[in-house]
Every structure is written in C-alpha cells, then in structure tokens.
Amino acid sequence: MAKILISDPITPAGVELFKEAGFAVEVKTDHTKEELLAKIKDYDALIVRSQTKVTAEIIAAADNLKVIGRAGVGVDNVDVEAATKKGIIVLNAPDGNTLSTAELSVAMLLAVARNVPQGHASLKSGAWDRKSFTGVEINGKTLGVVGMGRIGTEVAKRMLAMGMTVLAHDPFLTEERAAALGVKLASLEEIITESDFITVHTPLTAETKGLFGAAEFARMKQGVRLVNCARGGIYDEAALAAAIRSGQVAGAALDVFTSEPPADRTLIELPQVVVTPHLGASTREAQENVAVDVAHEVIKVLKGESFKNAVNLPPLRPEVRKALQPFTNLAEVLGKIAAQLATERIGKIEVSYWGEVSKVETSYLSLLILKGILQASLGDEVNQVNAKFLAKERGLKVTEFKAEESAGYSSLIKVAVAGDHGTHTLTGTVIEHEEARIVEIEGYRVDTVPSEQMILIDHTDQPGVIGEVGTVLGQAGVNIAAMQVGRKQQGGKALMVLNVDTAEAPELLAKLEKAKSVQKARAIIL
Numbered sequence: 001m002a003k004i005l006i007s008d009p010i011t012p013a014g015v016e017l018f019k020e021a022g023f024a025v026e027v028k029t030d031h032t033k034e035e036l037l038a039k040i041k042d043y044d045a046l047i048v049r050s051q052t053k054v055t056a057e058i059i060a061a062a063d064n065l066k067v068i069g070r071a072g073v074g075v076d077n078v079d080v081e082a083a084t085k086k087g088i089i090v091l092n093a094p095d096g097n098t099l100s101t102a103e104l105s106v107a108m109l110l111a112v113a114r115n116v117p118q119g120h121a122s123l124k125s126g127a128w129d130r131k132s133f134t135g136v137e138i139n140g141k142t143l144g145v146v147g148m149g150r151i152g153t154e155v156a157k158r159m160l161a162m163g164m165t166v167l168a169h170d171p172f173l174t175e176e177r178a179a180a181l182g183v184k185l186a187s188l189e190e191i192i193t194e195s196d197f198i199t200v201h202t203p204l205t206a207e208t209k210g211l212f213g214a215a216e217f218a219r220m221k222q223g224v225r226l227v228n229c230a231r232g233g234i235y236d237e238a239a240l241a242a243a244i245r246s247g248q249v250a251g252a253a254l255d256v257f258t259s260e261p262p263a264d265r266t267l268i269e270l271p272q273v274v275v276t277p278h279l280g281a282s283t284r285e286a287q288e289n290v291a292v293d294v295a296h297e298v299i300k301v302l303k304g305e306s307f308k309n310a311v312n313l314p315p316l317r318p319e320v321r322k323a324l325q326p327f328t329n330l331a332e333v334l335g336k337i338a339a340q341l342a343t344e345r346i347g348k349i350e351v352s353y354w355g356e357v358s359k360v361e362t363s364y365l366s367l368l369i370l371k372g373i374l375q376a377s378l379g380d381e382v383n384q385v386n387a388k389f390l391a392k393e394r395g396l397k398v399t400e401f402k403a404e405e406s407a408g409y410s411s412l413i414k415v416a417v418a419g420d421h422g423t424h425t426l427t428g429t430v431i432e433h434e435e436a437r438i439v440e441i442e443g444y445r446v447d448t449v450p451s452e453q454m455i456l457i458d459h460t461d462q463p464g465v466i467g468e469v470g471t472v473l474g475q476a477g478v479n480i481a482a483m484q485v486g487r488k489q490q491g492g493k494a495l496m497v498l499n500v501d502t503a504e505a506p507e508l509l510a511k512l513e514k515a516k517s518v519q520k521a522r523a524i525i526l
C-alpha cells in the first residue's frame with residue numbers, strides 16, 4: 001500500500017481523500033530536517049505547503065518517492081531540479097488560492113494607502129490620534145501590476161473597479177488580452193516611473209529575485225507605495241528599507257519575506273510598513289480547495305492515471321491533453337520497440353510526426369517515446385519527468401520533424417534510432433478507438449497490432465518459410481495469435497512479425513534462426 005507523508009498543515013478534507021483512496025497517511029507537521037531525512041525513504045508521496053524545505057538532500061534520501069504535492073502555488077521550497085533528475089513528479093494546486101491571495105493583495109493595498117493597521121494599533125493602545133494617519137485615495141491613481149497570471153489578473157480587475165488605472169507587465173500578456181481586461185500593456189520601466197502603487201505577482205526566480213532594488217526605487221515616483229503578496233525578495237529588502245527611510249517610498253505592504261519567519265526585522269519595524277505572516281492563501285475556502293485539488297492529483301499519480309499540474313512536465317491544457325490522448329499509448333509502444341530494434345549503443349533519435357498528429361503538442365509525445373527507449377536499458381528509473389535529463393546525460397540527441405501530409409494515413413509517427421550499426425526505423429498510426437498499429441518496421445511495410453510479446457524474423461521471401469516457422473513454434477508449444485509478412489521486393493529480403501502468446505526463449509530464437517531462409521529472429525517484449 002502506498003504511503004503518504006503530509007508534512008505541512010492541510011485541511012482534513014484532503015487527508016480524508018487519501019484515506020478513502022486506500023493509502024496509508026501520516027500527518028506530522030513539525031519534523032526537524034534530520035527526522036525528515038531519516039524517514040522519507042519509506043514514503044511514496046510527500047504533501048507540503050511552503051514550510052517544509054524539500055532540499056536536494058531530502059530528495060536524495062527519498063528512494064521510494066514518486067510525487068511531491070504542493071497544496072498551493074509556489075514550489076520555491078522544493079528543489080524541482082533535483083526531483084526531476086530523480087524522476088519525481090512535482091505538482092501543485094495552482095487555482096485554489098487565487099482569489100484569496102488576490103483579495104489579500106487588495107486588502108494590503110488599501111491598508112497601506114490608508115494606514116489601517118497603524119490607526120488600529122494606535123486606538124487599541126488607548127490613543128485617539130487622527131492627525132498621524134492621513135492616507136491617500138486610490139481612485140484615479142496608477143497601479144503597476146508585475147506578473148499578470150492568475151492572481152495578478154484578479155487584482156487588476158478589482159483595482160480597475162475601484163477607479164485605478166492599471167499598467168500591466170508580463171512577458172505572456174498580449175495586446176488583445178490587455179485590451180480585453182482594460183489594462184495598459186507596459187514595460188517594466190513604465191511601471192517603475194509611472195506608478196503610484198506597484199504590486200508584484202510573479203514567482204521568485206533568478207530573474208525576479210531583486211527585480212526591484214535601489215536603482216529601481218530611485219526612479220520611482222516619490223511617495224510610491226508597494227505591495228508584495230507573492231514572494232519575499234522580489235523587492236530587495238535592504239534597499240526597500242533604505243528607500244522607505246529616505247521618504248522615496250511612502251510605504252509597503254508585505255505578506256512574504258526572504259526568510260520566514262523573518263530573521264531580519266528591520267522592515268517589519270518600520271512604521272510605514274504593513275505586514276502579515278504569509279496569509280495570502282489562509283482562508284477556509286482556499287485551504288479546502290488546495291487540499292482537495294492536490295489530493296486528487298497525487299492519488300491519480302499513485303494510481304497510474306493521467307494527471308495535470310505537474311510543474312516538471314510540459315504543461316498541457318485540457319484541450320491539448322484530449323488531442324494527445326489517442327497517441328500516448330502509440331508513442332510509448334514505439335519507444336519500447338525502437339529500443340529493441342537497436343540493440344547497439346544509440347546516439348541519435350529522430351521522431352517525425354505526419355498528418356493530424358503534427359498539429360498537436362508533440363513534445364509530450366516525444367517525451368513518451370524517449371521514455372520507452374530509455375526504459376529498455378535503464379528500467380523503471382526512467383519516467384517522463386527525467387527522460388530528457390537522462391538522455392542529455394548520456395549525450396543522446398533527440399530531434400523532431402513535422403509535416404502535414406501523411407501518405408494515406410490520417411496520422412503517422414516515425415521513430416528513427418541511429419546506432420553504431422546504422423539506423424533503425426519504425427512507424428505507427430492509430431486507427432479507430434485509439435488502437436495503435438505498427439505500419440513499418442526497418443523499411444518493411446506491415447500492419448501489426450502491437451502486443452506484449454512479438455517475434456521479428458528477417459528472412460528471404462520464398463515459399464515454405466511460414467510453414468517452417470510455424471512448425472518450430474508449434475513444436476515449442478508457442479501459440480501464434482497473428483502473423484504479418486512484409487517484403488521490399490519479390491524473392492528479396494522480408495520481415496515476418498509474429499504476435500505470440502508465450503514468452504520468448506533464447507533457444508527458440510536459435511531454433512528459428514536454424515531454419516533455412518531465416519537470417520535473424522528477435523523477440524520484442526512490451
């Protein structure tokens with residue numbers, strides 16, 4: 001039974017889903033690093049929020065781990081690269097806390113505009129001070145939004161409704177979408193120089209770390225107010241403190257910090273800074289959503305069903321996933337057969353997509369083909385998560401080719417594997433009900449339904465071969481389920497493809513090779 005460790009608090013609804021699915025679940029949210037290191041090898045899945053640091057060291061010790069589920073969005077607390085190399089799927093629950101975080105961002109923006117927490121604290125402490133907390137209206141002001149993904153977009157919509165002009169910066173934001181939302185597409189520089197308020201909604205990456213530092217604060221409008229409900233460090237914390245002290249920045253509202261809890265309290269103690277302890281996703285609704293979403297996805301991974309939201313696999317939109325579905329089985333099968341055609345060292349793989357399949361997102365299919373090929377030599381260690389990395393590590397080059405025509409079939413996928421002894425090819429298609437068919441092997445036209453056990457026989461095209469092969473297999477008690485023969489020319493070289501019911505044995509292949517006119521017999525196991 002698969003074992004699941006939940007190492008950060010998630011709502012009970014998620015825990016229950018794991019139990020209902022029949023998994024053994026342990027919830028413990030106060031591990032020391034040493035405790036986690038010592039026990040992680042026993043688990044198939046690890047569920048975290050932002051607190052557990054899933055470092056390369058933890059991943060190296062996680063010998064049975066198949067999936068890390070993040071009940072939330074940001075995976076900067078997970079060493080995704082180390083997980084990828086080890087073939088561990090990292091997935092998140094990206095939609096469940098969008099609105100909660102957008103709403104906190106709005107609350108923080110208003111709080112820093114109107115000094116709400118400062119006034120609150122003053123009154124609670126017994127004072128009645130109305131002079132010290134004069135703020136600014138947001139109506140008519142310009143808001144710069146950096147990162148127009150799920151949360152940034154929801155914040156922009158809400159602030160537009162409150163009368164702000166919104167400048168938006170995101171490499172994936174198009175003119176059309178900006179116009180549809182009613183925001184102005186802006187460069188980072190325009191955001192810096194024209195905004196009265198700036199709010200950031202990007203992940204923390206090498207590019208966004210310190211995106212705003214001393215030089216950027218200096219070019220901002222004097223009296224600008226800044227909001228960060230994304231990740232600590234997007235505004236350089238030391239430079240921000242200095243810019244606030246100098247009066248260049250009037251105030252900041254921060255939900256997130258470079259280290260949590262913050263080791264350095266300089267910013268927190270500035271009176272112009274409004275803070276919350278990483279509460280963006282802390283609502284009943286968001287926590288219910290992310291716990292349930294992540295549980296459903298992790299259960300699918302553990303049950304071998306298809307899943308979405310993996311951050312270390314190509315992102316597949318539902319319509320793309322649907323378009324790929326008919327070809328995924330074929331892709332894996334082609335990879336497995338290709339690996340067995342090339343018994344020598346392989347250096348290059350070319351995958352070509354013809355016809356309808358050339359119009360879908362083929363990179364995922366190439367990944368499945370690569371996985372099939374590598375599995376022959378690397379076994380279960382390889383999956384679609386680490387296939388690319390393992391191929392690169394072995395110097396294996398993979399290229400893709402696409403063409404819209406497809407010679408009499410609606411779709412064809414051809415795999416050419418170049419090894420030390422030449423190039424081996426095979427081509428497949430799918431027919432009705434997503435059934436895979438192999439239509440070419442090593443240049444021979446065939447029409448074979450791939451099955452778990454097959455035998456390929458290279459022979460000369462002449463009378464009596466089928467009878468001879470049938471006799472050898474019959475004597476060995478091997479039942480033939482289907483047989484196909486392909487030849488390049490009459491009386492020339494030919495290939496026989498047999499679907500058989502029982503396992504191949506080396507002696508059987510040797511016996512087949514003794515038959516006159518048979519040159520080579522190979523077993524293919526799927």
Ligand SMILES: NC(=O)C1=CN([C@@H]2O[C@H](COP(=O)(O)OP(=O)(O)OC[C@H]3O[C@@H](n4cnc5c(N)ncnc54)[C@H](O)[C@@H]3O)[C@@H](O)[C@H]2O)C=CC1
Pocket residue numbers: 072073074075094097098101146147148149150151152169170171172201202203204207208229230231255256278279280281282
């Ligand atoms: N405070 C909290 O509790 C929470 C914080 N977050 C954080 O909020 C951030 C955004 O979350 P979502 O909107 O769900 O993610 P998302 O992936 O939908 O959006 C992120 C956007 O940032 C853009 N981006 C990346 N680099 C950029 C750059 N250099 N300049 C401009 N745009 C850039 C991307 O193109 C993308 O559109 C994440 O870092 C996440 O961890 C999310 C949920 C809760």
Ligand SMILES: O=C(O)C(=O)COP(=O)(O)O
Pocket residue numbers: 049050051071072073074075097278280281282
């Ligand atoms: O989802 C995110 O990225 C968050 O930052 C929320 O973090 P949390 O799950 O509340 O620790």
